[in-house]
Amino acid sequence: MTVRRTLPHRDRSFVGAWCFVDHYGPDDVSTTGGMDVPPHPHTGLQTVSWLFEGEIEHRDTAGVHEMVRPGEVNLMTSGHGIAHSEVSTPETRTLHGVQLWVVLPEVDRDMGREFQHHAAPSVPLGEGCTARVFIGTLAGHTSPVQTRTPLLGAELTIADGATVTLDVDTAYEHGLLVDTGEVTFAGQRLGRGDLGIVEAGASTLTLEAHGDVRAVLLGGTPYDEEIVMWWNFIGRNHDEVVAFREQWQARSERFGEVEGYAGRLSWLPAPDLPRGELRPRTRTGRH
CATH class of the missing domain: 2.60.120.10 (Jelly Rolls)
Incomplete structure (x- = not known):
């Protein structure tokens, strides 16, 4: 696939x-x-x-x-x-x-x-918008799943033409992955497969649907370890x-x-390591 x-x-x-x-x-x-x-x-x-x-x-x-x-x-x-x-x-x-x-x-x-x-139950977020909050808290709805850093994960569905504004934690950075439809997210129009990013500091996120939209909203406090x-x-x-x-x-x-497990292999062998040294990555990419 x-x-x-x-x-x-x-x-x-x-x-x-x-x-x-x-x-x-x-x-x-x-x-x-x-x-x-x-x-x-x-x-x-x-x-x-x-x-x-x-x-x-x-x-x-x-x-x-x-x-x-x-x-x-x-x-x-x-x-x-x-x-x-x-x-x-x-x-x-x-x-x-x-x-x-x-x-x-x-x-x-x-x-x-x-x-x-x-x-995760489907919960209303406003007219034309529902969510399934599978990690963290959004609009007063909280998942019982425990994580080791503060995180948010939610599936959003937004009807064609609807606009929703979500209150979010200002300590979080957010990413929106579009699965179906197109959506304007923080002023940027995104299509299927796009991942839009909003840095930490925003208190609200506004989404406007163009066609029926399904998207996954991810968030969390910035991760600074290498x-x-x-x-x-x-x-x-x-x-x-x-x-x-x-x-x-x-x-x-x-x-x-x-x-x-009764599939095609009893285990999956690891690929060969690349030549040279594996380099660490940080929030903004590789060194």
Whole structure:
């Protein structure tokens, strides 16, 4: 399937602690075969899975077996190390959603494995606008999902011609990923696949829909730590990431074994490291 990797970008690494935004679909599973991602590792991050259409079966080395469905968020914490598989279910005809990562701060990046699931209700934000708040708080609606840095994540739907102004935390920077329609966001017109950014300091965000709009609003306090992000690992320097890769290739207990996966591979080998040293990135891109 076609995947649009919106973040990281060469000019920007984070929106708050959101460090990775993949936007995919709508994908005709009968044509492409759908999603079948064998067991693969993570360190130093949380994955946030959010679907617009379809269903994905999740298994991980913390023993969690859970479904990802539209309107329901799955947050998996890797911390010290985890592995998981993701497979679209036989009932899925169309697969469409976003895969998000959150970088864990230094104090928490070696924490134990965790998993949280929450069905986010659709709530009104004004005439012609509804939201599903899956992380953080928006317009008085709060998700119970716990994060290690202040964050916001919400799916917005806005009817054609409607305008909505949202009160937001001035300490947060915000990003709006457009899935369908076009929207004017903070004075900038955005189309499908665009990610609009508003820096910290704004107390309100105004969105005007051109066509029926679905978008994902992300936010958080600026993340100022340096990270090295390569493949599925987040570390703090080149040598640390090299060690993570070696441990995964050796099938280390750091990551464990995923039980019950019956797909095409028993595990996903890591790619070769690039020549030269992996360089750290900050909020505004690479050094």
